[in-house]
Amino acid sequence: MARGGRGQNGARRSAPRNQRRVRDGDVIAELARAVREVEAAVERGRVTPAVRTKFQAVGLLVREEHARIKADAAMGDARRSEQLRRLDGVATILAKTAVRDTGLLAFLSDDAVVSDAARSLTREMLRTAGVEPTPEAPTPAEPVAAPAVPERRVVPQSVVSRQLANPFLAPDFDAVRQTTVRPRRLAGWELLGPLLSSFERAGAGASACMALPAPSSLRAPGGRELMPHQAQLVAAVASGHRTFLLADEPGLGKTAQALLAAEAANAYPLLVVVPNVVKTNWAREAGLWTPHRAATVIHGDGNTIDGFADIVVVNYEVLDRHVGWIGDFGFRGMVVDEAHFIKNKTSQRSQHVLELSERIRARTGRPLLMALTGTPLINDIEDFRAIWQFLGWIDEAMPIGELMEALEQSGLTPADPGFYPAARACVIDRGVVRRRKVDVAADIPARRVADLPVELDGPTGRSIRAAERDLARRMVARYETALANRSSDLVEGIDHALVRRVARAELKDAATSTTGENVFSMVRRIGQAKAPLAADYAAQLARSAGKVVFFAKHIDVMDAAEETFAKQGIRFSSIRGDQTSTARQRNIDAFVKDPDVAIAVCSLTAAGVGLNLQVASNIVLAELSWTDAEQTQAIDRSHRIGQAEPVTAWRIIAAQTIDARIAELIDSKAGLAARALDGSDEEIASSTDVQHEALVALLTDALSASP
Structure with missing residues (x-):
């Protein structure tokens, strides 16, 4: 069911009712301490059951504290903003830690099973922070202890039933090819690197x-x-x-x-x-x-x-x-x-x-x-x-099976000029x-990406530009310190190798710090500042051109856009990562099927894949992704089979800020897949991430402007 303002599926969680504050404690400080301990354990590769429990407890308390702060009517706006910013810092570390060990991601999902140990630890952490949780009702003891299973491993009962129903089912080992291809001509050659390089060279313009x-038929079994x-x-x-x-x-x-x-x-x-x-x-x-x-x-x-x-x-x-x-x-x-x-x-x-x-x-x-x-x-x-x-x-070290056999039959080695196109063809085959x-689908109309520069005026815009100048000055100071400590190897003009090292160090600090301004917090602030402008433009499109898909990276940007739509009386659906599958599908169906639901407000990460939103031909990208691939995935929710009109993605870009530089870098990355898979002659952009390149550009511009 679609929502206008705060409806059924998008209602914010109310503050948790099972806790009361007994003194002016700091839950976020306790969460920051705990998440750092988890992060350190994951970095050391010591992800024990206790670490997993602590990770889940922090995740639970982050959600509860976020809901409590949002619902606290007595808290001033400045205090609320500061607390949410600190909480976002904890959540960022939590997410980055889960990326290092993706087994932890399951603890963040809506359907994750919360262990008794995690619940107990959340209560202990609240007490440490000065919050006394209300005692929970005791749960009845299990009549029979569950059998021991490996950590986080389960076997559903219906799977056991299937296995019991087929007790004599055996693997089809006889059908497995037992042939092992022993390299002859290619024995001793390192092959994986040349195989990958063969795709970079693009096969003289041939597509992959x-x-x-x-086809023998254009009909599927279902008709x-x-x-x-x-x-x-x-x-x-x-x-x-x-x-x-x-x-x-x-x-x-x-x-x-x-x-x-x-x-x-x-x-x-x-x-x-x-x-x-x-x-x-x-x-x-x-x-x-x-x-x-x-x-x-x-x-x-x-x-x-x-x-x-x-x-x-x-x-x-x-x-x-x-x-x-x-x-x-x-x-x-x-x-x-x-x-x-x-x-x-x-x-x-x-x-x-x-x-x-x-x-x-x-x-x-x-x-x-x-x-x-x-x-x-x-x-x-x-x-x-x-x-x-x-x-x-391939395996960890070399091509195997049919690929190795095909490479041997080519009669070439990486030293031969014709090896690379031949190797590329072997992989493709x-x-x-x-x-x-x-x-192959000429009837699908064209698509285009149109940039809409916006000026960030007022105190917010001035604050963002000042923060960008401070970041540049900080990197310049680091660059000059490093340069002053050198006794040799001085270069004329800007030392671009040193610039890249300084940018890398700044990026590393930004990824681990929860305080101060950095490239990530700056980009987020820019997104928040653009939110009302992007929402206004999406509303205009909806009134004049029909359904619109609105993409944002951050929840607060989605919240701000939805508030704008609600005030203007525009019905919308909200598609977010924290929804259940049923709620998400209900909102998708509302946007697709209900003519009165004008806008789908989508999370760039949660709704950027796997959805069919071809009822809309206009897309608003309120925030920039860090990759062209993520941006393309979002656009292709509408630009797909079933689309009847040309698709336009409107990128809202904050002029005269790092936002514009990021847009240029994203576009420069677009040639990678085109060259490797589509035979394009376009040069492949550097594989270094966009965040690093944005900092390199910012520092280079600052050094160039220095007298």
């Missing part, structure tokens, strides 16, 4: 797509009609191909292709690993494209799943607790959606995905393995490694499929 057969490019991939599966990096541009129907590929390969049961925000949508799509196949979704500990279903959908965030039984379940196919999520091979979710892929390949002859992503390269060509390993094309909208 394997040869696909002509729905396929587009020719979708039917081509299904035909390739029907002819025997089993591994795919499906990198079609967003909006070309990768979900349908994966489901129908599983049908063509009879790859059931099928495991589908997805981001949390799209797992409900996957179940819906399965009902549309393969209605005769039962699909089930794992939530939390999986108590509600159907162990006898053909399609099992699980999100990355809870994969850690299910990886044990999943590996032994007998899956004959595995699909990884938004596969760029596994690009960091040191993350826990990447390791779980790779482990499951290896176990499935060991048990099943020629399983169907599909990596789906419209943006396989976020920052660097190295992002390919984890995806290729998931598909079984293993199953790289990349189609562009302009080539």
Whole structure:
């Protein structure tokens, strides 16, 4: 149900009622101390059960304290703003710590099971901070103790029932190819680096797509009609191909292709690993494209799943607790959606995905393995490694299986001039499929990104520009100190290598500090300042051009926009990361189906993937992403199959601030995927992140302006 102002799904949580303040304690200070302890433990690689408990307790208290501060009518605006800023600092450390060990992400989800130890620790932390929690009602003791299981590992009862119903089910070991390709000509050569480099060289303008057969039919089993490019991939599966990096541009129907590929390969049961925000949508799509196949979704500990279903959908965030039984379940196919999520091979979710892929390949002859992503390269060509390993094309050190065999048959080594195009072709033939909208779906109208510079006037604008000058002066001082301490290797003019080191040091400080102005807090302040201007423009679009999708990164920017829409009497839906799957889908449906719901207010991270919002042809990007890929994903929620009008994304950019520089850097990154996959001659931008490059530019400009 859509909301105007603060409706059912978007109502702010009320302040927690199970605590009362007995003295002027500081809960946030206690949270900051605790989160630093968790961060240090994760950095040391000592993530014990006690550390996990503390992480969950901090997450619970951050939410409660945020709700209490928001609801405290006696608190002044200045005090509330200061407390929320401090609390956001704790939340930032919490999120960055979870990125280091993604097994912790599950504790932040709505359906996370809160342990008794975590509840006890929250009460202890409140008392330490000067807050006395109201005693909770005792919970009845369990009549029978639960059997011991490995940490955070569960086995749903319906899975046990399936295993009992099939007691003689054995792995298909006989069908597994036992051949091992021993390098001959290529023995002793390092090959992974040259293989990755072969994609940077772009193959003389050739696009990265394997040869696909002509489709035999454009009809799906459920009677729905396929587009020719979708039917081509299904035909390739029907002819025997089993591994795919499906990198079609967003909006070309990768979900349908994966489901129908599983049908063509009879790859059931099928495991589908997805981001949390799209797992409900996957179940819906399965009902549309393969209605005769039962699909089930794992939530939390999986108590509600159907162990006898053909399609099992699980999100990355809870994969850690299910990886044990999943590996032994007998899956004959595995699909990884938004596969760029596994690009960091040191993350826990990447390791779980790779482990499951290896176990499935060991048990099943020629399983169907599909990596789906419209943006396989976020920052660097190295992002390919984890995806290729998931598909079984490489291991940690070298190409394996059919890829190694193909490289040997090429008769070339990395010392030969023709090796790179030949190697690139060998990889592509293993199953790289990349189609562009302009080539295979000409009926999808064009899209464009239009920048709308806005002036930040008044005290807020002056404060932001002053903060930017202070940041530049701080980096200049650090640069000059480093330069003064040098005794040799002086360079004429600006030392750009030193500039980059100073910017890197500043970025490191910004990532670990919760006080003072830095690039992250500055960008957030700019987003807050732009919020009412962006909302006003979205409201104008909605009145004149129809439905609008409004994207923002931060909750407070979404809140400010929604308040603007409510005051102007504009109905809207809110799509956020802290909603349940049911609430999120209800708001999506309201925007798509209700003609009176004019605007969808979306979280850039929570709603930027997996949603179909093609009822709107205008998008407002109120805040900038740090990557072109994230921005593209957001735009392609509307620019996809089913869109009838040209799509315009309106980027709101704060003129004369670092915001404008960030927009330029984001655009410079756009050439990476184009060159590696689409055969573009455009140069690949540096893989260094946009935050670093923005600081480099800020410091360089400041040094250039110095007398």
